[in-house]
Amino acid sequence: MSGMYDLHTHSILSDGEMLPIELVRRMAVTGYTTVAVTDHADPSNAESLLATIALVRESADLFGVRLxxxxxxTHVPPQQIASxxxxxxxxxxxxxxxHGETPVEPVAEGTNHAACGCKYVDVLAHPGLITLKDAKTAAxxxxxxxxxxxxGHNRTxxxxxxxxxxxxxxxxVDSDAHAPHDIMNERAKFIVAKGAGLSDRECREVLSLNIDDFLGL
Incomplete structure (x- = not known):
């Protein structure tokens, strides 16, 4: 499935400001067709987060969004990331x-390496000064x-x-949205990609990524 996507957002289930369905509704009005709700998780809450978000699938469908x-x-010891x-x-x-090794939080050294080596991980968020070796493993x-x-996260x-x-x-290209004002329209997403150094062609390719193919859905 192609169309506008955001693979990294937060709701009141962690440190976001919106109910999951409010987040979805605002994204739908902005033009998104695929939205991932990815609240902060460690071993204490991962299972309950997934069960709770699943309850909103039907509501999201009614708004035309694939949830x-x-x-x-987030901030899990690197040795526990794979499990x-x-x-x-x-x-x-x-x-x-x-949650990668952003330069503005005390993420444990080795988090990027552990994430890039795990076949169950899909996206390494704001990976900071990621090494070429780890990026090759991610690829x-x-x-x-x-x-x-x-x-802050976007500095790198x-x-x-x-x-x-x-x-x-x-x-x-993701918003890491926590509040309504964090939600990006298509132009804003393009500016993030272009500002990071991508060419116009590369911007279009990244922003039109087929999420089904990428995630194997």
């Missing part, structure tokens, strides 16, 4: 995002690197583009 139930594995990602997929997660495992609109978007090009890694 992807997911989690963002938590696998458990999430076993419990029906459509998408697993890992091998079909894991996308995120270009983010979120303040240009670096992520350069490394992704060298590694042949898929890129995605």
């Amino acid at each position: 992807l139930c997911g989690i963002e594995i 938590l990602a696998k458990a999430a997929k076993t419990r029906g997660a459509d998408i697993v995002v890992v 091998k495992n079909g894991i996308a690197l995120e270009l983010t609109a979120r303040g 978007n240009g670096h992520v583009v350069q490394v992704a090009r060298q590694a042949g890694c898929q890129l995605v």
Whole structure:
């Protein structure tokens, strides 16, 4: 499925400001056809998050949005990322995002490496100064690197583009939305991609990514 997508958003189930269905409704009005709700998760809440978000699928369908139930594995020790990602997929997660080594939070060193080496991870969010070696591993495992609109996290978007090009890694553009004002229209998404250093052609390719093919749905 193609069309406007956002693979990284948050609701009141973690630190977002909106009910899941309000988030979906606002995204629908903005033109999105695929939205992943990926609230912050660790071993204490991953299972309940997935079960709760699944209850909103029918409502999202009625608004014309394909809702992807997911989690963002956040500040979990790198040694536990693979087992938590696998458990999430076993419990029906459509998408697993890992909170990467952003320069503005104390993410444990080795998080990017653990995420890129895990076949159950789909997106490495705001990966900071990711190494070429880890990006090549991500490419091998079909894991996308995120270009983010979120303040602070987006400081290294240009670096992520350069490394992704060298590694042949898929890129995605996400909002990391927590509040209504974080939701991007099509022009805003293009500016994030272009501002990170992508050409117009590369911007169009990234923004029109077929999510079914990417996630194997």
